[in-house]
Amino acid sequence: MNDEGVRTVQSRPFPPVVRETPQVAALRLEVRGFLERKIRAGAFNPGVDTWLTRWDEAFSRELAERGWVGMTIPTRYGGHGRTFMERFVVTEELLAAGAPVAAHWIADRQIAPSLLKFGTERQKHRFLPAIARGECFFGIGMSEPDSGSDLASVRTKAVRVDGGWTVTGTKVWTSGAHRAHAFFALARSAPQDTADRHAGLSQYIVDLRSPGVRIRPITSMNGDQHFNEVFLDDVFVPDDMVLGRIGEGWKQVTSELGYERSGPERCLSTFPLLAETIETMGHRNLPHHPDAGRYLARTVGLHHMSTAVAGALERGEPADTAAAMVKVLGTTTEGDIVDLADRLSGDGGSGSGGGGGGVKETARLTELVSAGILQRPGFTLRGGTNEILRGVIARGLGMR
Known part of the structure; x- marks a missing residue:
């Protein structure tokens, strides 16, 4: 508020723009040249929305071999220890070329940073090296039927059992779930508090091959499948696959969405x-x-x-x-x-x-x-x- 009691708007809503260093600019040209050669060789045809619709595991592994997947994952977890800006120019060039990157995209974009921020050492050592090799693929279990963008209204429930949790509910619009190995599932681990709808939410790393998981395709008008509906029926998630702290799922998801949206x-x-x-x-x-x-x-x-x-x-x-x-x-x-x-x-x-x-x-x-x-x-x-x-x-x- 100012002296007159009028609410003022922040003068600088955006962080400062970072200039590309010569090293980053050289990396951009290297990636661009690689993609131009792949297109000329007929390895792929440029497409629209390819980070969502073009799943090519061999191409993802080839990028990983060049060090262009898991770039910001520290070397101690099998990554390359490079900067966000280096990763940024690689992803820009891949998108601008319409390259088929859907297989590794979600794991590299937001699963890896979330594991680094909230995961246990066991989780980091289990998943991060495989993500960096282009061998481990993830989905996101946030959206639910009839919930729209209101994540606080999730109805998927997690119930405490011996050695872990059972998760029951339905997730929808889950990209790549029929091919991914696992996804982060947001679930209500405590009854909803009418005073704080964001309380009582937790995140779980769910193996999509687990008993009780059923995946139904959502087919696009052109016959393609990349969206899915995922049904969870008393799916057991061991304690060591809880992501972060129980009850802090909303805080974690909000942080995770920053990587997804920007x-x-x-x-x-x-x-x-x-x-x-x-x-x-x-x-x-x-x-x-x-x-x-x-x-x-x-x-x-x-x-x-x-x-x-x-x-x-x-x-x-x-x-x-x-x-x-x-x-x-x-x-x-x-x-x-x-x-x-x-x-x-x-x-x-x-x-x-x-x-x-x-x-x-x-x-x-x-x-x-x-x-x-x-x-x-x-x-x-x-x-x-x-x-x-x-x-x-x-x-x-x-x-x-």
Whole structure:
């Protein structure tokens, strides 16, 4: 409050942007060159939303062999002990190229940092080396049917038994659960306190091959499966697979979501589509439109914002509000890119002559547009809806 009793907004809601060092810039070029060679060799075709939809375990292992998975995991746990900024440029280049990284993405993005922060030594030594080798894959067991973005309303229950806990409930929209080895499950370990809905929640590391686990696919309109519904029926979780402290699940999940919301996948999932759209315009097989330049400028701005959050995480500074801003602005831009490409390809996708790639180029754009349209509804939902995150931002800025 100021002297007049008026609530003021923080003057600096965002951490400072960190400049790339020569070492980090060299790493970026190394990764970019590697990906260009893989594309030319036909190892993969650039896609949209590939951190969610393109599962390629062999590609993940190849990245791991190069030291590009588990980069920030300390060497004593089988990682590479590199900086958040080094990891950031690697993930940016992978996303910008539309590489198939879904297999290791969640484990590398948020499971590993959460284990480092909240896990026991036994848990760290069991999972982190395998994550860094690209051999251990995780999902996230947060969302539930009818709960939306209100995680405090979870109905999955954990009951104390001899030697551990039994977990019962349903998780939904669980990416990769049919292929992953385990997931972090948020469950209510104590009756809900009407005065504090966030109390009594805990996290458990659930082996997805355990008795009592049933996984049902949620098939997309194009026939792909990456989402799942996971049913837990008295699934036993031993005490040594409790993540962190009993009753502190909400605090842990909030910290974990900072990694999920702030990464470059929140603004680069459709970058291959934007790049293809602009290139097709350059070859005069699409009509020029000023929004292409606007969205490219937005993407550059989001790059700097996301870089700033990565720097804050490396320094151990809180970045929840900034991460929510990146997520809201980034996913909105991703959807705008899809809308623009869809509109332009419908208006002039067959081309008007020009000098470029012609039919082959237009077919590639059409494929990317189709994928973008299918994925678009999820952009502003996953990781928290934009409506919920605007509330997070407002509270973080001291607004009411």
